[in-house]
Amino acid sequence: MSFFDKMKQGASDAAKKAQQTVEITKLKSQISSKEKEKDKLFYLIGTAIYASHREGNIAASEEEVVSHCQKVDGLNQEIDFLDERIKNIRFEKTCPTCSIVVPLDTRFCPGCGTGFPEEPRPENTIGEIRVICSHCLTENDLSSKHCLTCGNKLSGQDPQNLELMDGEPER
Template sequence: MSFFDKVKQGASDAAKKAQQTVEITKLKAQISSKEKEIEKIYGLIGESVYTAYVAGDPSRYGEIVESYSQGIAAVKLDIEGLEQKLIEVRGEKECVCGKVVPSETKFCSSCGHQFA
């Protein structure tokens, strides 16, 4: 391999790494945004329950919490999907025990599970 081929290969590798870093940063920002969305919903739950309390209507507490909880569950599903994409972009995989390991790993260092 000539010198210029090595330089070209190095530049190509650097570009791939930069692209991977950009994608990881985007995914982390999306996850952070979703987590802030959940925090906002928690605040809305508290505000709504307090409003019902002040109005003297404690029977609405369950209804309020249930409606907002469905929204939280949907956002958490989105976060799980983004975390899976993040694992893939990093070149990792998740073991059945929940530990994240490099994709070339044959056995989980935590539980000993053998990967196919």
């Protein structure tokens, strides 16, 4: 790989990292906003319960409290979805047994030993050319000489190993 190719690759990697950071920051901001909405709902729940307590009839606030609780449940689902998007951007997943966050390619949890099912690999950027390992079918960067997963020597010049994002082999 020539000096200019290395510079180009470094700039490309830096741009991808910056884009990931911006997207993660936006998602975290959305999560923060939803957490504030939850705090407001918790305040309204407490206010409704206390008001009905003062009236001597706690059951009177049940409908209002249930409505607020359902909104909190919805916000929790949205937050979980945003958390999953952040993990996908970082190429991470969570152990279902002990909740440890691990890299996406981890096969067994380092905390509890739970085995992870084989998951589909994340999608590439449109138009990005990748080299597919003939041994384990892992997608590798075009400039890779050896597979990231199994270490198999890659043949970057072999057109059968090249693949575009849309699944069409390069011609």
